[in-house]
Amino acid sequence: MKIDHSLPLEYSTEENRLKIFGFWIFLGAEIMLFATLFASYFTLYNRTGSGPNGAEIFHITPVLLETILLLTSSFTIGLGVHAMRLGRQKAMMGFFVVTLLLGLAFLGVEIFEFVTYVHEGAGLQTSAFTSILLTTLGTHGAHVTVGLFWGLYILIQVKRDGLTPETGNKSFIFSLYWHFLDVVWIFIFSFIYLKGMM
Amino acid sequence: MSELFPLKQVMGFVFSLVLTAVALGVYYFDMSFAVGMTVLLVTAFLQAGLQLVVFMHAGETEDKGAIYTNVYYGVIIALVTVFGTLLALVWDMG
Amino acid sequence: MEFFERFAIPHPSIAIYASMVAAGLTMIAVIAGLTYFKKWGYLWREWITTVDHKRIGIMYLISALLMLFRGGVDAIMMRAQLAVPENKLLDAQHYNEIFTTHGVVMILFMAMPFIIFFMNFVVPLQIGARDVAFPRLNALSFWLFFMGAMLFNISFMVGGSPDAGWTSYFPLADGESVGSHYYMIAIQIAGIGTLMTGINFITTILKMRAPGMTLMKMPMFTWASLITSVIIVFAFPVLTVALAMGTMDLLFGTQFFTLDNGGMAMLWANLFWVWGHPEVYILILPAFGIYSEIISTFSRRNLYGYKSMVGSMVLISLLSFVVWAHHFFTMGQGAFANSIFSITTMAIAVPTGVKIFNWLLTLWKGKIEFTTPMLYSTLFIPLFTLGGVTGVMLAMSAADYQYHNTMFLVAHFHNVIIPGVVFAMLAGLTFYWPKMFGFMLNEKIGKWTAWLLSIGFLLAFMPMYVTGLDGQARRMYTYSESTGFGPLNMVSFIGAAIMAVGFVLIVYNIYYSVRYASRDISADPWDARTLEWATHTPVPEYNFAITPEVASSEALWDVKKKDHVLFKGDYEKIHMPNNSGVPFIMSCIFFAWGFSLVFSLWIPAIITTIGIFVCMTLRSFEKDHGHYISVKEIEDTESELRGA
Numbered sequence: 051m052k053i054d055h056s057l058p059l060e061y062s063t064e065e066n067r068l069k070i071f072g073f074w075i076f077l078g079a080e081i082m083l084f085a086t087l088f089a090s091y092f093t094l095y096n097r098t099g100s101g102p103n104g105a106e107i108f109h110i111t112p113v114l115l116e117t118i119l120l121l122t123s124s125f126t127i128g129l130g131v132h133a134m135r136l137g138r139q140k141a142m143m144g145f146f147v148v149t150l151l152l153g154l155a156f157l158g159v160e161i162f163e164f165v166t167y168v169h170e171g172a173g174l175q176t177s178a179f180t181s182i183l184l185t186t187l188g189t190h191g192a193h194v195t196v197g198l199f200w201g202l203y204i205l206i207q208v209k210r211d212g213l214t215p216e217t218g219n220k221s222f223i224f225s226l227y228w229h230f231l232d233v234v235w236i237f238i239f240s241f242i243y244l245k246g247m248m
Numbered sequence: 249m250s251e252l253f254p255l256k257q258v259m260g261f262v263f264s265l266v267l268t269a270v271a272l273g274v275y276y277f278d279m280s281f282a283v284g285m286t287v288l289l290v291t292a293f294l295q296a297g298l299q300l301v302v303f304m305h306a307g308e309t310e311d312k313g314a315i316y317t318n319v320y321y322g323v324i325i326a327l328v329t330v331f332g333t334l335l336a337l338v339w340d341m342g
Numbered sequence: 343m344e345f346f347e348r349f350a351i352p353h354p355s356i357a358i359y360a361s362m363v364a365a366g367l368t369m370i371a372v373i374a375g376l377t378y379f380k381k382w383g384y385l386w387r388e389w390i391t392t393v394d395h396k397r398i399g400i401m402y403l404i405s406a407l408l409m410l411f412r413g414g415v416d417a418i419m420m421r422a423q424l425a426v427p428e429n430k431l432l433d434a435q436h437y438n439e440i441f442t443t444h445g446v447v448m449i450l451f452m453a454m455p456f457i458i459f460f461m462n463f464v465v466p467l468q469i470g471a472r473d474v475a476f477p478r479l480n481a482l483s484f485w486l487f488f489m490g491a492m493l494f495n496i497s498f499m500v501g502g503s504p505d506a507g508w509t510s511y512f513p514l515a516d517g518e519s520v521g522s523h524y525y526m527i528a529i530q531i532a533g534i535g536t537l538m539t540g541i542n543f544i545t546t547i548l549k550m551r552a553p554g555m556t557l558m559k560m561p562m563f564t565w566a567s568l569i570t571s572v573i574i575v576f577a578f579p580v581l582t583v584a585l586a587m588g589t590m591d592l593l594f595g596t597q598f599f600t601l602d603n604g605g606m607a608m609l610w611a612n613l614f615w616v617w618g619h620p621e622v623y624i625l626i627l628p629a630f631g632i633y634s635e636i637i638s639t640f641s642r643r644n645l646y647g648y649k650s651m652v653g654s655m656v657l658i659s660l661l662s663f664v665v666w667a668h669h670f671f672t673m674g675q676g677a678f679a680n681s682i683f684s685i686t687t688m689a690i691a692v693p694t695g696v697k698i699f700n701w702l703l704t705l706w707k708g709k710i711e712f713t714t715p716m717l718y719s720t721l722f723i724p725l726f727t728l729g730g731v732t733g734v735m736l737a738m739s740a741a742d743y744q745y746h747n748t749m750f751l752v753a754h755f756h757n758v759i760i761p762g763v764v765f766a767m768l769a770g771l772t773f774y775w776p777k778m779f780g781f782m783l784n785e786k787i788g789k790w791t792a793w794l795l796s797i798g799f800l801l802a803f804m805p806m807y808v809t810g811l812d813g814q815a816r817r818m819y820t821y822s823e824s825t826g827f828g829p830l831n832m833v834s835f836i837g838a839a840i841m842a843v844g845f846v847l848i849v850y851n852i853y854y855s856v857r858y859a860s861r862d863i864s865a866d867p868w869d870a871r872t873l874e875w876a877t878h879t880p881v882p883e884y885n886f887a888i889t890p891e892v893a894s895s896e897a898l899w900d901v902k903k904k905d906h907v908l909f910k911g912d913y914e915k916i917h918m919p920n921n922s923g924v925p926f927i928m929s930c931i932f933f934a935w936g937f938s939l940v941f942s943l944w945i946p947a948i949i950t951t952i953g954i955f956v957c958m959t960l961r962s963f964e965k966d967h968g969h970y971i972s973v974k975e976i977e978d979t980e981s982e983l984r985g986a
Contacts, residue, residue: 061309068475072545074306074315075575078322079537083579085326086616089333090587090598090609097604099597110275117268125261128303133252141252174596178604181596185587199955203962216965229304233296240271240292248274248284314548325576325663333612336667340679341608 058135059218066219073223077230084234087186091242099177104246107172112163113243116156117235123152124232131225139213143205146221149228150201153194160191183242190238193231200224260302267291267298348941352502352519353435362499391921393477396881398484399462400778403771405488406456409447410845412495416444418842421802425835427823437819438505439498439521445508449621450529451491453759456767457628458487458539461567463774465543467874467881468561470552470890470897475545477919483535483542485929490532493936497524501941507817509614510588512599512607517592523940526589531932533581540574543567552873554892558652561872561895562638562645566631569655570624573662577620584613593942608673615666623662625759627655629766630697633719636769637701639870640716641708644896647700654693661690671739672746680739687737691730698727713868714788718769721796722761729757732807747817750810753803760799768792768848776867780879781859787851794844801837805830871899876908878983884916884971887980913980916971928957 053062061067095104130145164184167173172180204224208217271291274284300306306315351358376382389397419440423432432440462480466473474480497503497520504521506514515522547568551560560568588610590596597605638645645651667675667683701723710716732754736745745751768791776782806814809827821827866875876898877886888909893900900906935950937943 067309067311068545068549070309071311071314071549072475072541074311074318075541075544078318079541079575079579081319081322081326082329082576083583085322085329086580086583086613088326089330089616090583090613092330092334093337093609093612094598094604094606097606099603099605101603114272118265121261121264121268124299124303125257125264128257128260129252131305132254132257136251138252174590174594176597176603178597178600178606181590181598182587185590185596199959200962203959207963220962226304229299233299236292236295236299239268240288244271244274244288245285248279248281311549321572322576324660328664329580329616332664332667333609333616335679335682336673336675337606337608337612340676341674 053215059213059215060134060222062215062218066215069219070223070226073226077226080230080234084186084189084237087182087189088237088241091182091186094178094182097178099179101177101180102170102172103179104183104242107167107170108243108247109163109166110243110247112159112166113239116159116163117239119152119156119159120232120235123149123156124229126152127225127228131222134213134218134221137213139208142213142221143208146201146205146208150198150205153198153201153228157191157194157198160187160194164188186242187238190231190234193227193234197224197228197231201228256302260298264295264298267295348520349500351499353439355436357436358498365499386923387921390926391481391923393473393481393919393921394883395462395466395474395477395480396778398480399459401484401488402455402459402462405491406452406459406767409452409455409491409495413444413448413452414842414845416440416447418838420444421831421835421838423819424821424831426832427825427828428820432819434819435505438507438817439503441817442504442507442510442521442525443494443498446494446504446525446529447491448759449508449625450532451487451494453625453763453767454532454536455487455491457570457625457763458483458536460563460628460632460767460770460774461539461543461570463778464874465547465564465567466550467777467877467885468564468872469547469550469555470873470886470892471546471550472885472916473919474542475550476542478922478925479538480542481922482925482928483539485925486535486538486932487532489929489933490528490530490535490936493531493933493940494524494528497521497528509611509618511614512588512591512610513601515588515592520940523589523592526585526592527936527939530582530585530589531936533578533585536574537578537582540571540578543571544575547571552890552892552897555897558649559892559895562634562648562651563628563631563872565652565655566627566634569659570627573620573624573627573659576663577617577624580613581617584610584617587613589939593939608670611670611673612666615669616663618669619666620662623658625763627658629763630655632766632770632773633701633722635870635872636715636719636773637704639773639868640711640713640719641704642711642869643704643708644871644899645700646703646706647696648895650696651700654696657693658690661686661693665690668737668739668742671742677739684737684739688734691734691737694730698723698730713772714783714785714792715769715773715868717789717792718765718772721792722765722769725761725765725796725799726758729754729761732757745810747815748810749806749814749816752816753806753810756799756803756806760803761796765792765795768795773868774874776863777865777874777879777881780863781855781861782863782867783851783855784859787847787854791844791847791851794840794847798837798840798842798844802834802841803837805833805837866898871896873897873908876901878980880983882979882983884918884976887913887916887976913973913976915973916976917968918971919968920966922966924957924961928954931957 052064055062060070126145127149130142130149133142133145167184174181174184201224204217204220208221211217271288274287300319306312306319376385389401392398419432420437423429423437501524502519502521504510504525506522510522510525515525517523547564587596587598591598591600597603599605599607599610601607634645634651665683665687667679668687671680736742736751736754772783772788809830812827814821814825814827865877865879873890873892876890888911890897890908891910893906897906897908901908931950931953935947935954938947938950
């Protein structure tokens with residue numbers, strides 16, 4: 051394995067460069083995945099059947115809380131990658147831990163929000179609108195959940211192996227994933243919640 | 249300590265909070281649908297671009313061209329899919 | 343016993359029971375054969391756990407050929423049923439099941455793996471790479487596809503076949519039997535594999551080309567594979583979401599495509615075709631790439647209009663995403679929306695026409711040699727153009743009200759898919775066969791096959807244009823004598839039978855050539871032009887002992903005509919990936935997961951879901967640095983292959 055020391059750790063081998071590039075392509079596919087959900091959401095937005103519509107069930111407080119949690123976690127993981135490039139393993143791990151905790155908090159609020167929806171009569175089976183709403187939010191939430199496990203695994207590996215080309219590469223790719231989830235959330239926040247409450 | 253908080257990323261974070269606050273305006277102030285949607289579209293895409301450039305380092309390697317092409321291609325096809333679907337199933341559906 | 347009742351088929355027939363027996367006997371024969379010849383270890387080490395793109399490619403090929411015959415049997419049964427009016431060979435339910443599985447199998451489990459076989463086998467060789475970017479992901483892609491295909495194929499024997507058409511429109515796909523469950527879940531599993539193939543090949547082609555091979559010096563098949571991969575990456579997520587929504591409707595009672603509570607069945611049709619139309623180009627572009635390679639090789643001149651070929655493919659990739667509504671012009675949207683999709687659809691004919699002219703101009707003043715691959719390619723040009731022209735007819739939304747859901751449409755899409763895709767697959771198979779197996783397929787039998795398939799094709803599908811315009815609806819299991827469709831449908835049946843003979847001849851050709859063909863052929867038996875012919879036959883594990891250096895899109899031709907030197911420098915040790923059983927095991931778990939969901943067996947479904955995540959966790963913690971092939975080993979292999 052040829053290691054090029056002139057580049058940051060995560061880019062230092064050919065395999066690493068391939069993985070980062072491949073992950074960008076994967077994110078391209080993810081754009082379409084969420085675009086399809088958004089297309090379906092907008093199509094079914096007014097098709098509420100006998101169930102409630104968006105304005106009746108959306109509440110600004112949990113949504114704002116989720117947004118701030120996720121935006122901050124995106125910031126902290128960016129700092130984590132920065133610390134990694136400085137070779138500061140402890141600081142990097144600290145930022146990753148904070149990121150995962152913020153992600154966990156986000157998930158907690160989202161679960162609370164889902165429970166509230168169901169209590170207000172907006173379950174998965176209520177209407178086309180509630181089905182697509184919960185599916186879109188749920189797909190994002192499932193991504194966050196997978197991310198929490200993935201991030202945890204990477205933390206364990208960084209602790210075990212230190213900062214190597216492999217762990218550096220995994221950490222960087224994970225940061226791409228996490229930032230992307232933040233971008234998706236921005237669109238959910240803007241075009242599902244804020245548009246719905248406008 | 250300060251080397252762990254580079255100005256670029258701190259400013260990026262502050263800017264993303266500002267964009268969120270601006271977007272929130274559509275909730276707290278009364279505005280027409282067109283104005284509201286414009287605000288949301290502008291803030292959302294600025295926010296996405298910010299993440300891409302400041303935090304995701306999309307332009308830092310020789311693959312810059314391919315990565316941006318990939319993202320633009322995805323966004324264009326995504327918009328076509330969303331608006332084409334709306335055109336066929338909602339706006340022009342008798 | 344109540345538990346087992348769910349696995350019974352709701353609508354049995356003698357043919358299905360016979361298939362069950364045949365499938366069971368085949369399984370027993372395969373297991374007994376492997377045991378008797380002590381081949382289990384070989385199968386596991388050399389094939390199931392392989393990450394070598396060439397072997398994975400060959401496994402795709404075998405799957406595709408198997409599925410070709412499954413889909414072909416469906417086709418011949420349909421034509422036999424329609425051969426005479428009021429035929430009683432099949433009843434309505436069986437006919438529905440058969441046209442459904444024919445479509446799904448042929449598109450998703452025959453044509454897709456066939457093109458992915460070519461991408462796998464040819465692209466890394468053509469760009470001078472050692473393997474694809476992510477060899478293990480490639481193995482996972484194959485096994486997911488394979489398990490998805492197998493899950494779909496057992497449906498008619500366990501629980502009941504899907505019967506709502508390959509488009510599976512809601513509310514027809516109501517989940518009355520588990521057929522629609524199979525459809526949603528099996529295609530989902532295979533589709534995830536395909537999506538990963540797309541990501542893998544974009545990365546491979548953009549990042550792993552030989553030194554000197556700039557984008558505009560890539561061989562045309564590599565270009566076609568790149569564009570195809572791009573379409574896969576952006577189209578397949580749409581299918582993923584649509585299938586997930588459909589699955590949730592069937593299993594969890596969501597209201598996406600239902601008839602009340604706001605559900606909108608038309609949304610399924612819309613999403614299906616947002617994926618479905620680009621899918622058409624996923625199939626045809628690699629076919630165009632293969633034709634380009636073959637036509638230029640056997641015209642003994644470079645491809646005419648390289649840049650316009652590339653440009654037209656890029657344009658097709660974008661246009662393919664903006665035409666989907668032409669599949670449902672009659673669904674109820676207004677003239678405005680239809681007009682837009684009409685115009686974009688007609689626009690696609692322009693870049694496609696550019697390609698046709700480029701091939702014609704490549705032939706022009708070429709020294710044409712009519713080998714079997716070339717025969718297929720020259721038959722393709724007029725036959726495909728015919729299909730393209732009827733496509734433009736269908737593109738006109740006002741006129742489409744007349745054609746919609748008639749045999750005219752069936753004739754059209756078979757007219758583009760058979761000469762376009764199937765002929766390309768057979769031409770490419772004949773072309774690359776010697777590179778894979780070290781001997782050539784028999785030319786005489788090959789040419790007979792090409793002519794039989796062409797004549798059979800014309801007889802089978804030209805009459806449908808006529809009966810379609812006369813009003814014969816597609817997907818109707820019979821018709822009355824007074825319609826007058828009888829004689830032309832009989833002609834169709836005869837054509838289908840001739841095609842069946844052609845396909846049997848392919849099998850015979852393989853058998854004949856295995857037995858009698860000369861093994862003493864060069865690594866470049868066709869006098870070809872690109873890099874894949876510059877390495878040995880059989881291709882060593884590492885493809886090229888020394889990474890080639892390239893100066894044009896026809897690197898091997900430069901060697902022959904311009905004294906270009908491909909391989910400079912000495913041998914160095916080569917880094918190769920390790921084999922792994924995880925992709926196969928994980929795909930088996932996916933199969934069990936899919937099967938559990940199909941029959942709503944929740945506890946196994948939960949256990950297998952956990953199993954999938956355990957596999958991913960193991961992968962995350964695994965340390966696999968691959969292995970090196972030493973200079974000594976390379977020298978030995980090279981001298982052995984050179985026959986020294």
